[in-house]
Amino acid sequence: MADLFLGLIMRKTNAEYARKWRERNPERAREVAKIYQKKHRDKIRQRRKTRRKELHELDPEKNRAKDRLYALENPGYIRAKGIRRYGLSTTRWLALFHFQDSRCAICRREEPGKRGWATDHDHQTGVVRGILCHNCNLKMGWLGDSYSAVWTNVQRILDYLLKS
Numbered sequence: 001m002a003d004l005f006l007g008l009i010m011r012k013t014n015a016e017y018a019r020k021w022r023e024r025n026p027e028r029a030r031e032v033a034k035i036y037q038k039k040h041r042d043k044i045r046q047r048r049k050t051r052r053k054e055l056h057e058l059d060p061e062k063n064r065a066k067d068r069l070y071a072l073e074n075p076g077y078i079r080a081k082g083i084r085r086y087g088l089s090t091t092r093w094l095a096l097f098h099f100q101d102s103r104c105a106i107c108r109r110e111e112p113g114k115r116g117w118a119t120d121h122d123h124q125t126g127v128v129r130g131i132l133c134h135n136c137n138l139k140m141g142w143l144g145d146s147y148s149a150v151w152t153n154v155q156r157i158l159d160y161l162l163k164s
Contacts, residue, residue: 083119085119086119086121086126086128087126088119088128093119093131096128096130096131097117097131100130100131104117104131104132104133104136105120105129105130105131105132105136106130106132106133106136106139106140107133107135107136109133111133112133112134113133113134113135114134115134116134117131117132117133117134118131118132118133118134118136118137119131119132120132120137120140122145123145124145124146
């Protein structure tokens with residue numbers, strides 16, 4: 001028990017010493033931090049990912065609200081994050097969007113809806129097909145990714161509508 005108590009005191013003392021050293025040597029502390037971060041990049045990312053997941057599980061609604069607020073304040077960042085997922089640069093994404101006359105590739109709307117533009121892609125190959133509004137992106141998800149799946153679902157929808 002005494003060893004545990006001594007260990008806690010030593011950790012507190014070491015942490016206090018480290019904090020004071022960083023205050024006295026801010027430039028050197030930044031250099032050391034950069035070296036550590038470069039050397040342990042994967043470990044740090046995994047720790048952050050685990051911590052974010054834990055925080056989300058503790059209070060998911062609070063985190064969703066925070067995410068929504070950040071998305072409203074930084075729409076360009078959120079879009080850029082989605083673009084990078086498919087291997088597009090912002091310039092190429094904008095070129096594709098302008099090629100579609102800055103409209104949804106399916107319904108031709110000029111406004112994306114409340115969730116913004118979606119980058120539609122083939123789930124098998126990862127190839128980007130176009131930029132869709134939120135509603136069309138949802139419909140594509142419901143109908144399926146392949147021509148045969150879309151055709152089958154459209155036939156079922158038509159059969160259903162003809163019965164009523």
